[in-house]
Amino acid sequence: MIIVRPLEFIIEQNTISKDNTAIWDKDKTYKINDEVSFKGYIYKSASDEDKHEEPDVYFDKWVKMRPTNENACFDDEVNTQSKDNKTWSVIIDVIESFDALAVLNANLSKIKIQTLDKRVIYEKSLFYRKSRTWWEYFFGRFKINKDDFIFFKYPINSKIKITFYALNDIANVGHILLGKKEKLGITIHPANLTYLNYSKTNTNEWGHTTVVDGKKAKFLEFIVALEKAHFDYYDDLIESIYNKKTLFIADESENGFKKLTTFGILKDYSAPIEDYDFLQIKLNIQGLI
Numbered sequence: 001m002i003i004v005r006p007l008e009f010i011i012e013q014n015t016i017s018k019d020n021t022a023i024w025d026k027d028k029t030y031k032i033n034d035e036v037s038f039k040g041y042i043y044k045s046a047s048d049e050d051k052h053e054e055p056d057v058y059f060d061k062w063v064k065m066r067p068t069n070e071n072a073c074f075d076d077e078v079n080t081q082s083k084d085n086k087t088w089s090v091i092i093d094v095i096e097s098f099d100a101l102a103v104l105n106a107n108l109s110k111i112k113i114q115t116l117d118k119r120v121i122y123e124k125s126l127f128y129r130k131s132r133t134w135w136e137y138f139f140g141r142f143k144i145n146k147d148d149f150i151f152f153k154y155p156i157n158s159k160i161k162i163t164f165y166a167l168n169d170i171a172n173v174g175h176i177l178l179g180k181k182e183k184l185g186i187t188i189h190p191a192n193l194t195y196l197n198y199s200k201t202n203t204n205e206w207g208h209t210t211v212v213d214g215k216k217a218k219f220l221e222f223i224v225a226l227e228k229a230h231f232d233y234y235d236d237l238i239e240s241i242y243n244k245k246t247l248f249i250a251d252e253s254e255n256g257f258k259k260l261t262t263f264g265i266l267k268d269y270s271a272p273i274e275d276y277d278f279l280q281i282k283l284n285i286q287g288l289i
Protein backbone atom coordinates (compact mmCIF):
# COMPACT_ATOMS: atom_id res chain seq x y z
CA MET A 1 0.00 0.00 0.00
CA ILE A 2 1.14 3.52 -0.82
CA ILE A 3 0.08 6.76 0.86
CA VAL A 4 0.68 10.08 -0.92
CA ARG A 5 0.98 12.84 1.67
CA PRO A 6 -0.18 16.14 0.14
CA LEU A 7 2.20 19.12 0.12
CA GLU A 8 1.37 22.80 0.05
CA PHE A 9 2.19 24.68 -3.12
CA ILE A 10 1.87 28.11 -4.70
CA ILE A 11 0.02 28.65 -7.99
CA GLU A 12 2.12 31.15 -9.90
CA GLN A 13 0.13 31.07 -13.13
CA ASN A 14 -3.19 29.64 -14.24
CA THR A 15 -4.32 30.16 -17.85
CA ILE A 16 -7.79 28.62 -17.49
CA SER A 17 -10.80 30.80 -18.31
CA LYS A 18 -11.44 32.93 -15.25
CA ASP A 19 -14.73 33.31 -13.41
CA ASN A 20 -16.32 36.65 -14.34
CA THR A 21 -18.01 37.19 -10.96
CA ALA A 22 -16.97 40.55 -9.44
CA ILE A 23 -14.58 40.48 -6.50
CA TRP A 24 -16.08 41.44 -3.11
CA ASP A 25 -15.68 45.15 -2.36
CA LYS A 26 -15.90 46.29 1.27
CA ASP A 27 -17.11 49.74 0.18
CA LYS A 28 -19.96 48.46 -2.00
CA THR A 29 -23.57 47.94 -0.93
CA TYR A 30 -24.95 44.47 -1.73
CA LYS A 31 -28.55 43.35 -2.06
CA ILE A 32 -30.07 39.90 -1.69
CA ASN A 33 -28.93 37.34 -4.34
CA ASP A 34 -25.94 39.47 -5.39
CA GLU A 35 -22.91 37.25 -6.03
CA VAL A 36 -19.26 38.06 -5.29
CA SER A 37 -15.92 36.31 -5.63
CA PHE A 38 -13.89 36.02 -2.43
CA LYS A 39 -10.79 33.90 -1.65
CA GLY A 40 -11.44 31.45 -4.48
CA TYR A 41 -15.18 30.95 -3.88
CA ILE A 42 -18.47 32.46 -5.04
CA TYR A 43 -20.75 33.80 -2.28
CA LYS A 44 -24.37 34.92 -2.60
CA SER A 45 -25.85 37.71 -0.51
CA ALA A 46 -28.60 36.51 1.83
CA SER A 47 -29.85 39.91 2.98
CA ASP A 48 -30.58 43.47 1.88
CA GLU A 49 -28.53 45.15 4.58
CA ASP A 50 -26.61 48.22 3.52
CA LYS A 51 -23.25 46.94 4.68
CA HIS A 52 -21.79 43.45 4.30
CA GLU A 53 -18.66 42.24 6.06
CA GLU A 54 -16.27 39.53 4.81
CA PRO A 55 -18.22 36.65 3.25
CA ASP A 56 -16.22 33.93 5.02
CA VAL A 57 -16.89 35.49 8.45
CA TYR A 58 -20.52 36.63 8.41
CA PHE A 59 -22.36 33.43 7.52
CA ASP A 60 -25.78 34.93 8.27
CA LYS A 61 -25.30 37.44 5.44
CA TRP A 62 -23.53 35.31 2.84
CA VAL A 63 -24.07 31.81 1.42
CA LYS A 64 -21.04 29.92 0.09
CA MET A 65 -22.11 28.64 -3.34
CA ARG A 66 -19.18 27.10 -5.23
CA PRO A 67 -15.48 27.52 -5.98
CA THR A 68 -14.43 29.89 -8.73
CA ASN A 69 -13.55 28.17 -12.00
CA GLU A 70 -9.81 28.68 -11.51
CA ASN A 71 -9.98 27.35 -7.93
CA ALA A 72 -12.24 24.31 -8.46
CA CYS A 73 -9.33 21.93 -9.17
CA PHE A 74 -7.56 23.04 -5.97
CA ASP A 75 -10.43 22.88 -3.45
CA ASP A 76 -11.23 19.96 -1.12
CA GLU A 77 -13.69 18.27 -3.49
CA VAL A 78 -13.04 15.98 -6.43
CA ASN A 79 -16.55 16.52 -7.81
CA THR A 80 -16.05 20.23 -8.60
CA GLN A 81 -14.13 20.78 -11.84
CA SER A 82 -12.15 23.63 -13.34
CA LYS A 83 -13.59 23.76 -16.86
CA ASP A 84 -12.44 25.12 -20.20
CA ASN A 85 -13.02 24.45 -23.88
CA LYS A 86 -9.36 24.77 -24.81
CA THR A 87 -5.94 23.60 -23.65
CA TRP A 88 -4.74 25.36 -20.49
CA SER A 89 -1.87 25.15 -18.04
CA VAL A 90 -0.72 25.94 -14.50
CA ILE A 91 2.71 26.81 -13.13
CA ILE A 92 3.21 25.45 -9.61
CA ASP A 93 5.91 26.12 -7.05
CA VAL A 94 6.09 23.49 -4.30
CA ILE A 95 7.53 24.45 -0.92
CA GLU A 96 9.57 21.22 -0.74
CA SER A 97 10.56 18.41 -3.07
CA PHE A 98 7.84 16.01 -4.25
CA ASP A 99 7.78 12.67 -6.06
CA ALA A 100 4.08 12.08 -6.74
CA LEU A 101 1.30 13.90 -8.57
CA ALA A 102 -2.35 12.98 -9.10
CA VAL A 103 -4.87 14.45 -11.54
CA LEU A 104 -8.40 13.35 -10.57
CA ASN A 105 -11.83 13.48 -12.23
CA ALA A 106 -10.42 14.84 -15.50
CA ASN A 107 -11.78 15.04 -19.05
CA LEU A 108 -8.62 15.47 -21.12
CA SER A 109 -6.80 14.06 -24.11
CA LYS A 110 -3.28 14.41 -22.70
CA ILE A 111 -1.22 15.67 -19.78
CA LYS A 112 2.29 17.08 -20.08
CA ILE A 113 4.58 18.17 -17.24
CA GLN A 114 7.75 20.15 -17.83
CA THR A 115 10.20 22.32 -15.96
CA LEU A 116 10.31 26.04 -16.73
CA ASP A 117 13.30 25.48 -19.03
CA LYS A 118 10.92 23.33 -21.13
CA ARG A 119 12.43 19.97 -20.18
CA VAL A 120 9.61 17.42 -20.40
CA ILE A 121 9.53 15.14 -17.36
CA TYR A 122 6.17 13.47 -18.04
CA GLU A 123 3.79 13.17 -20.99
CA LYS A 124 0.87 10.81 -21.34
CA SER A 125 -2.23 10.35 -23.47
CA LEU A 126 -5.33 9.51 -21.46
CA PHE A 127 -6.71 7.37 -24.31
CA TYR A 128 -6.28 3.63 -23.94
CA ARG A 129 -7.69 0.42 -25.41
CA LYS A 130 -7.68 -2.66 -23.22
CA SER A 131 -8.16 -5.79 -25.30
CA ARG A 132 -8.68 -9.45 -24.39
CA THR A 133 -8.99 -10.73 -27.97
CA TRP A 134 -7.64 -9.75 -31.39
CA TRP A 135 -11.13 -8.51 -32.33
CA GLU A 136 -11.22 -6.10 -29.39
CA TYR A 137 -7.71 -4.91 -30.26
CA PHE A 138 -8.69 -3.88 -33.80
CA PHE A 139 -12.37 -3.01 -33.38
CA GLY A 140 -12.83 -2.21 -29.69
CA ARG A 141 -13.50 1.32 -28.55
CA PHE A 142 -10.93 3.56 -26.98
CA LYS A 143 -11.51 4.45 -23.34
CA ILE A 144 -10.40 7.52 -21.44
CA ASN A 145 -8.74 7.59 -18.04
CA LYS A 146 -10.39 10.08 -15.70
CA ASP A 147 -7.62 9.73 -13.10
CA ASP A 148 -3.86 9.75 -13.59
CA PHE A 149 -1.36 8.88 -10.85
CA ILE A 150 2.24 9.87 -11.51
CA PHE A 151 5.23 8.63 -9.52
CA PHE A 152 8.52 10.23 -10.51
CA LYS A 153 11.77 8.25 -10.42
CA TYR A 154 13.47 11.00 -8.47
CA PRO A 155 12.26 13.90 -6.27
CA ILE A 156 11.35 17.11 -8.12
CA ASN A 157 12.66 20.25 -6.51
CA SER A 158 11.76 22.94 -9.04
CA LYS A 159 8.77 24.81 -10.40
CA ILE A 160 6.75 22.83 -12.92
CA LYS A 161 4.29 23.63 -15.68
CA ILE A 162 1.37 21.23 -16.15
CA THR A 163 -0.48 21.44 -19.47
CA PHE A 164 -3.96 19.95 -19.83
CA TYR A 165 -4.86 19.25 -23.46
CA ALA A 166 -8.49 19.57 -24.54
CA LEU A 167 -10.56 16.59 -25.65
CA ASN A 168 -13.21 17.60 -28.22
CA ASP A 169 -13.32 21.15 -26.82
CA ILE A 170 -13.38 19.90 -23.22
CA ALA A 171 -10.51 20.36 -20.76
CA ASN A 172 -11.85 19.77 -17.26
CA VAL A 173 -9.93 18.86 -14.09
CA GLY A 174 -11.48 17.93 -10.73
CA HIS A 175 -8.45 17.96 -8.47
CA ILE A 176 -4.65 18.32 -8.57
CA LEU A 177 -2.57 16.82 -5.77
CA LEU A 178 1.21 17.00 -5.31
CA GLY A 179 2.90 15.09 -2.55
CA LYS A 180 5.38 12.57 -1.25
CA LYS A 181 4.74 8.85 -1.52
CA GLU A 182 5.20 6.61 1.50
CA LYS A 183 5.17 2.83 1.48
CA LEU A 184 2.83 1.50 4.17
CA GLY A 185 3.06 -2.27 4.39
CA ILE A 186 1.15 -4.82 2.30
CA THR A 187 -2.63 -4.78 1.80
CA ILE A 188 -4.27 -8.05 2.80
CA HIS A 189 -7.25 -9.19 0.72
CA PRO A 190 -10.18 -9.24 0.89
CA ALA A 191 -10.79 -5.49 1.17
CA ASN A 192 -14.25 -3.97 1.56
CA LEU A 193 -15.47 -1.27 -0.86
CA THR A 194 -18.75 0.58 -0.21
CA TYR A 195 -20.51 3.42 -2.02
CA LEU A 196 -22.93 5.76 -0.25
CA ASN A 197 -25.50 7.25 -2.62
CA TYR A 198 -26.85 10.70 -1.69
CA SER A 199 -29.55 10.68 -4.38
CA LYS A 200 -33.17 10.98 -3.25
CA THR A 201 -36.24 9.17 -4.61
CA ASN A 202 -39.92 10.01 -4.32
CA THR A 203 -42.78 7.69 -5.33
CA ASN A 204 -46.26 9.18 -5.78
CA GLU A 205 -49.63 7.47 -5.29
CA TRP A 206 -49.60 6.16 -8.89
CA GLY A 207 -46.27 4.44 -8.40
CA HIS A 208 -44.27 6.92 -10.46
CA THR A 209 -40.80 7.37 -8.97
CA THR A 210 -38.68 10.43 -9.54
CA VAL A 211 -34.99 10.57 -8.73
CA VAL A 212 -33.10 13.67 -7.63
CA ASP A 213 -29.52 12.98 -8.62
CA GLY A 214 -27.07 13.35 -5.73
CA LYS A 215 -23.40 12.82 -5.10
CA LYS A 216 -21.67 9.52 -4.37
CA ALA A 217 -19.09 8.83 -1.65
CA LYS A 218 -16.70 5.89 -1.48
CA PHE A 219 -15.73 4.06 1.72
CA LEU A 220 -12.80 1.64 1.96
CA GLU A 221 -11.98 -0.78 4.73
CA PHE A 222 -8.86 -2.93 4.62
CA ILE A 223 -6.08 -4.51 6.64
CA VAL A 224 -2.39 -3.76 6.12
CA ALA A 225 0.48 -5.96 7.31
CA LEU A 226 3.46 -4.07 8.80
CA GLU A 227 6.83 -5.12 10.07
CA LYS A 228 6.80 -4.88 13.84
CA ALA A 229 10.28 -3.31 13.88
CA HIS A 230 8.98 -0.30 11.89
CA PHE A 231 5.65 0.12 13.64
CA ASP A 232 6.51 3.40 15.42
CA TYR A 233 7.46 5.03 12.11
CA TYR A 234 4.24 3.91 10.42
CA ASP A 235 2.17 4.95 13.43
CA ASP A 236 3.64 8.47 13.30
CA LEU A 237 2.98 8.59 9.54
CA ILE A 238 -0.68 7.64 9.98
CA GLU A 239 -1.10 10.15 12.79
CA SER A 240 0.29 12.91 10.55
CA ILE A 241 -2.44 12.42 7.92
CA TYR A 242 -5.47 12.50 10.22
CA ASN A 243 -8.02 15.03 8.90
CA LYS A 244 -5.86 15.70 5.82
CA LYS A 245 -6.92 14.91 2.28
CA THR A 246 -4.64 12.09 1.17
CA LEU A 247 -4.30 9.68 -1.75
CA PHE A 248 -4.54 6.03 -0.65
CA ILE A 249 -3.42 3.33 -3.11
CA ALA A 250 -4.36 0.05 -1.47
CA ASP A 251 -3.51 -2.25 -4.40
CA GLU A 252 -0.36 -1.21 -6.26
CA SER A 253 0.12 -4.44 -8.25
CA GLU A 254 0.28 -4.19 -12.04
CA ASN A 255 -3.07 -5.91 -12.52
CA GLY A 256 -4.56 -4.68 -9.28
CA PHE A 257 -7.93 -3.17 -8.47
CA LYS A 258 -8.09 0.49 -9.46
CA LYS A 259 -11.20 0.95 -7.31
CA LEU A 260 -9.02 0.49 -4.23
CA THR A 261 -7.35 3.81 -4.99
CA THR A 262 -9.13 6.60 -3.12
CA PHE A 263 -8.62 10.29 -2.51
CA GLY A 264 -10.03 10.90 0.93
CA ILE A 265 -9.45 11.14 4.65
CA LEU A 266 -8.62 8.57 7.31
CA LYS A 267 -11.69 8.02 9.49
CA ASP A 268 -10.62 5.18 11.77
CA TYR A 269 -7.38 3.38 12.52
CA SER A 270 -6.74 0.49 14.87
CA ALA A 271 -3.48 -1.34 15.54
CA PRO A 272 -3.61 -4.44 17.78
CA ILE A 273 -0.14 -4.83 19.31
CA GLU A 274 0.95 -8.47 19.20
CA ASP A 275 4.23 -10.26 19.79
CA TYR A 276 4.86 -11.25 16.19
CA ASP A 277 7.28 -10.14 13.47
CA PHE A 278 4.33 -8.59 11.56
CA LEU A 279 1.36 -6.60 12.79
CA GLN A 280 -2.01 -6.17 11.09
CA ILE A 281 -3.54 -2.70 11.26
CA LYS A 282 -7.04 -1.77 10.14
CA LEU A 283 -7.81 1.40 8.16
CA ASN A 284 -11.18 2.96 7.27
CA ILE A 285 -11.04 5.54 4.50
CA GLN A 286 -13.80 7.97 3.52
CA GLY A 287 -13.48 9.13 -0.08
CA LEU A 288 -14.04 12.81 -0.76
CA ILE A 289 -16.96 13.64 -3.02
